[in-house]
Amino acid sequence: MKTIILYALLSLPLWASSQIQFKGNVTGNHEPVIWANVILTNPEGKVAAGTLTREDGSFEMKVNSGSYHIKISYLGFTAWEKNISIEKDTDLGSIELQKNKDLNEVRIVAQKKTIEYKTDRLIFNVANSISASGGYALNAISATPGVIVQNNTISILGKGASRVMVDGRMIELTGDELMNYLNSIAASDIASIEVMNNPAAKYEASGNGGLLNIILKKGVRDSWKNSTALSYDQSTYSFFTLRDNFLYNKNNLKFSLNAGGKIGSVQETEGLNTYYPNGLWALNRVGKQKQDNLSGGFILDYDISNRITAGIQYSGSQNSPDSKDLTVIKIRNTGNQIDSLLMNDGSNNLSNASQTYHAHVITKLDTSGKKISVDLDYFTYNSKIDNNFVTKSFLPDMTFLNISQSARNIAAQDINNYSIKVDMENPLKFLNLSYGTKLSFINSKADISYYNTSTGDAILDASRSSTFEYKENNQAIYINGNKNINSKLSLQLGLRLENIQTSGYSGTLNQKTLNSYLKLFPTVYLFYKENVNHNFLLNYGRRVNRPVFRDLNPFRSYINSKSYSEGNPFLQPSYHDNFDFIYIYKGNLRTNLFFNITSDGFGIIFNSDPRTNTQVISRKNYFKEYYYGLGESYTINILSWWQSQNMAYLLGSKSIFNTMVNAIPKNSAQLYLTSNNTFSLSSSTKLQADYAYSSSVKRGLYETGQLSGLNIGIKQALLKDKLQLSLLVNDVFNNAYLKDYTSVVNAVRQVYSQNNSSRFFRFSLTYSFGNDQISIKQRSPGNEEERKRTN
Structure with a gap:
């Protein structure tokens, strides 16, 4: 049976498709443009295909061979248009949108939902949660719907004890040690927490309770930012952070x-x-x-x-x-x-x-x-x-x-x-x-x-x-x-x-x-x-x-x-x-x-x-x-x-x-x-x-x-x-x-x-100055299996 499964997986590249792959990558100010409209119309002016760019600015769609007019647009930028003939798999590469000089400065604030649902995960946007404000990663996890923190154990509802990652990097700690580590990450530096009930094969097989992935904030090029946070907690006793x-x-x-x-x-x-x-x-x-x-x-x-x-x-x-x-x-x-x-x-x-x-x-x-x-x-x-x-x-x-x-x-x-x-x-x-x-x-x-x-x-x-x-x-x-x-x-x-x-x-x-x-x-x-x-x-x-x-x-x-x-x-x-x-x-x-x-x-x-x-x-x-x-x-x-x-x-x-x-x-x-x-x-x-x-x-x-x-x-x-x-x-x-x-x-x-x-x-106070967006992305290291179990 194992041999059959391996053979089936190794045969994946043989799958066929009758349509042509058409893709590209959209940037603006040398940074990815998210949710830009990408529309293909045929010579009669009818829409033949369309999509939105992803978080990295990329887009991809399946089309039939033929001649098209492509239009890529996003609010605040001049639309990019071109007539194109598609006869084989085509990659447009990087497309740079230019700012619309006829517009005065426009500030657009899009409020994400506190909770979003994807096909394979729940996404909890920490920035919208007051319960996590001024606290640490553990506070943010405690506020995540369907996640329970109890007896020094983090578990996903309906699963069991869960693994924790930071930007895809597994944290190989458990019990008090995991709690201490999570209390060293400021909640203000977290963009979202992904709750994955059934992780893919890329991730470590260890752990019966699914995965929590802490996504740190990212930002634009040519920027810097300093953020200082002070908080005071009071129960029977008190502590400062x-x-x-x-x-x-x-x-x-x-x-x-x-x-x-x-x-x-x-x-x-x-x-x-x-x-x-x-x-x-x-x-x-x-x-x-x-x-x-x-x-x-x-x-x-x-x-x-x-x-x-x-x-x-x-x-x-x-x-x-x-x-x-x-x-x-x-x-x-x-x-x-x-x-x-x-x-x-x-x-x-x-x-x-x-x-x-x-x-x-x-x-x-x-x-x-x-x-x-x-x-x-x-x-x-x-x-x-x-x-x-x-x-x-x-x-x-x-x-x-x-x-x-x-x-x-x-x-x-x-x-x-x-x-x-x-x-x-x-x-x-x-x-x-x-x-x-x-x-x-x-x-x-x-x-x-x-x-x-x-x-x-x-x-x-x-x-x-x-x-x-x-x-x-x-x-x-x-x-x-x-x-x-x-x-x-x-x-x-x-x-x-x-x-x-x-x-x-x-x-x-x-x-x-x-x-x-x-x-x-x-x-x-x-x-x-x-x-x-x-x-x-x-x-x-x-x-x-x-x-x-x-x-x-x-x-x-x-x-x-x-x-x-x-x-x-x-x-x-x-x-x-x-x-x-x-x-x-x-x-x-x-x-x-x-x-x-x-x-x-x-x-x-x-x-x-x-x-x-x-x-x-x-x-x-x-x-x-x-x-x-x-x-x-x-x-x-x-x-x-x-x-x-x-x-x-x-x-x-x-x-x-x-x-x-x-x-x-x-x-x-x-x-x-x-x-x-x-x-x-x-x-x-x-x-x-x-x-x-x-x-x-x-x-x-x-x-x-x-x-x-x-x-x-x-x-x-x-x-x-x-x-x-x-x-x-x-x-x-x-x-x-x-x-x-x-x-x-x-x-x-x-x-x-x-x-x-x-x-x-x-009570918490956070003061930030410099550029308004954080720009460092944490890399996922490889010791993904071991650190959780160090107890």
């Missing part, structure tokens, strides 16, 4: 420099009720975590010639999220009376840093769009944890009994990733073909040292200390082709082949685990455009979800005297088959029907031992899942000053557990609703109100309580839009946090909640 971004684009040189920092703290609260047979253990944790962060980087691109561009990039960040917390566990008997209390007083000195180095060369081989790009990448990440805690036992009247545990955990992790990637874009006469290859090498080292401090001295406990080293090599190739079969029907096929070798070694246990696998990941897109009002898309894609490095470390990391976490070196990847059917009516109403199958799924299990009242957090491949849903998305201008985007999804699932977990799967329906409303009070004043609701749901091992949240913000532009002031109240009613997160394993029920300052107030 300050960032500056300088951009320069002159002749053949493009340069960007950014730097920023954050200082302050947020409150974290957690609750966990564990219902043991001999009584309830009620845990409550309140902590204060610093938000201290420094980050910066630069991008430099240089056009060596009209066909060759080279560039380098660097980005780095340093975080010190130190925290102090107090955890109280009330131990009750079967009569619900408090027998005793455990109080855990902890302090964590934390630090982590990441650095990314990138170089690339892009070579245009001809004027047809054929080009080859080579990317070299090196990524390094390191983290250190120094956790001190003392657990004391008390009677209900707070009479001190004893110290049940006093310890110090010192942990470190170092990750290095090297990769090289080569991509080829090869437009052929009968189809657009792309293919490429990638080699990646990962080395991760982690160690944990546990010291018993109950005597006052730090005594190393070798039985609770460990070292773990993980290596992974990945060799991948892909091929992708898309073909317009006729004016209504188009087909895209892709295939990615990945060959993986992994090695995990626990020095403490003297245990080595090897694994290797060769897998194919096909993608299919079928698009049918009946007319302007009715568009249909059917797609399928297969993906893989690989464990993060920390989940593979077999040793125990103690959280407190009665709770520890351990990894599993024998975890296997899970595989996901995703089917989507999408219908778009008039570009405003979007219907999505999806069905996903997860095989050999793995996840975290909160396993409580009723004999010892000990909680073990483990990782296992324990389930198979069928996940399905029907969604409707609708955009409407209720009034000329009121734009509303609304989404409703009805979701369901069926789970099957294996013998790895002593639990019964539970599944129920879920209703998810969002409404994003923008009110233009004046040309310089906007009000935004966003609401999201999720009903309680049972899915497999876990049950989640109802969530709802209302965000209200206002933005005011001053000094000819150079100064932007924003006010935001996030989660007005403080109800958008995780609650009633329930599981029952070994007949022990656990109910968890977490609220890390969901409700907060933000």
Whole structure:
């Protein structure tokens, strides 16, 4: 079967077409002209064909041979006209429109919709969102419809944990590390966020939850701009953020420099009720975590010639999220009376840093769009944890009994990733073909040292200390082709082949685990455009979800005297088959029907031992899942000053557990609703109100309580839009946090909640001067597989 699929893909260039390809590229002021009209008329003056230019100024259409008159027009420019004879495939090359000198200066402001729908993705225009103003990329992602940020995980509704890219560059981080990285990118530098439920073969096969692609702002040549943003966040505690971004684009040189920092703290609260047979253990944790962060980087691109561009990039960040917390566990008997209390007083000195180095060369081989790009990448990440805690036992009247545990955990992790990637874009006469290859090498080292401090001295406990080293090599190739079969029907096929070798070694246990696998990941897109009002898309894609490095470390990391976490070196990847059917009516109403199958799924299990009242957090491949849903998305201008985007999804699932977990799967329906409303009070004043609701749901091992949240913000532009002031109240009613997160394993029920300052107030100020448009474009490096999993 694999041979048949490969042969079919490699035969893509043989597809035929009876029409002639006619294309060109339109510029004005030496920059691409978007949405220019391109009209062909026959000798009788009747319109024979027409189209609009794309974002890069290019246009393309299929025509019959013959004589035509072409007219290219755009407001503010003199129309370009010419008589032309088309007998074979024709490329007009670059066409430069001239400004209309008879017109006085005209300023046209086209307001994009906050949410746009394409055949294969949803586009969230961040600049229109007040919820994202003054914040960072994580705030912008949180405001994106259909995307949920919870428990340090980003997921697309109906999919699962999602990968994150910046201008096509995969961010290979997860958990706290991903959150820290996204908090180093200013939301003011983001043009839009693309939500791709079923990514094409060009992208990494890893990740079951689709892709989020953060698109940074781009601009015109011969420009420069400096933007400074200051914001203040207030909840229980407060923090300040300050960032500056300088951009320069002159002749053949493009340069960007950014730097920023954050200082302050947020409150974290957690609750966990564990219902043991001999009584309830009620845990409550309140902590204060610093938000201290420094980050910066630069991008430099240089056009060596009209066909060759080279560039380098660097980005780095340093975080010190130190925290102090107090955890109280009330131990009750079967009569619900408090027998005793455990109080855990902890302090964590934390630090982590990441650095990314990138170089690339892009070579245009001809004027047809054929080009080859080579990317070299090196990524390094390191983290250190120094956790001190003392657990004391008390009677209900707070009479001190004893110290049940006093310890110090010192942990470190170092990750290095090297990769090289080569991509080829090869437009052929009968189809657009792309293919490429990638080699990646990962080395991760982690160690944990546990010291018993109950005597006052730090005594190393070798039985609770460990070292773990993980290596992974990945060799991948892909091929992708898309073909317009006729004016209504188009087909895209892709295939990615990945060959993986992994090695995990626990020095403490003297245990080595090897694994290797060769897998194919096909993608299919079928698009049918009946007319302007009715568009249909059917797609399928297969993906893989690989464990993060920390989940593979077999040793125990103690959280407190009665709770520890351990990894599993024998975890296997899970595989996901995703089917989507999408219908778009008039570009405003979007219907999505999806069905996903997860095989050999793995996840975290909160396993409580009723004999010892000990909680073990483990990782296992324990389930198979069928996940399905029907969604409707609708955009409407209720009034000329009121734009509303609304989404409703009805979701369901069926789970099957294996013998790895002593639990019964539970599944129920879920209703998810969002409404994003923008009110233009004046040309310089906007009000935004966003609401999201999720009903309680049972899915497999876990049950989640109802969530709802209302965000209200206002933005005011001053000094000819150079100064932007924003006010935001996030989660007005403080109800958008995780609650009633329930599981029952070994007949022990656990109910968890977490609220890390969901409700907060933000004031932000952004001042920009120089050219009004940003002009640096970030290049997509090649370490697309590895950085997310560095945890």
